[in-house]
Amino acid sequence: MSHFIGIDVAKATLQVYIPQGQVDLEFANTTSGLHKLYKTLKLSIKSRFKSWFWCMNQRGVIQGL
Structure with a gap:
C-alpha cells in the first residue's frame, strides 16, 4: 500500500x-512550525517515514517562464 x-x-x-484518514492540518512556515509538523506526523503515522511519499507544492505563480 502506498502512503502519501x-x-x-x-x-x-x-x-x-x-489522504489516509482525510487529515487536513496547517502549520506556520517557520522553524517552530516545522518542528510541530514533524512531531504531529510522528505521533499520527504508525509506519516508518521512509515508506511514505511526500508531495510538496509551492503556492502562487512561477515567474521567469
Whole structure:
C-alpha cells in the first residue's frame, strides 16, 4: 500500500493533507512550525517515514517562464 502526504507551501503557512484518514492540518512556515509538523506526523503515522511519499507544492505563480 502506498502512503502519501501532500504539503502546500506558502510564505506564511504549510497546509498538510494526509489522504489516509482525510487529515487536513496547517502549520506556520517557520522553524517552530516545522518542528510541530514533524512531531504531529510522528505521533499520527504508525509506519516508518521512509515508506511514505511526500508531495510538496509551492503556492502562487512561477515567474521567469
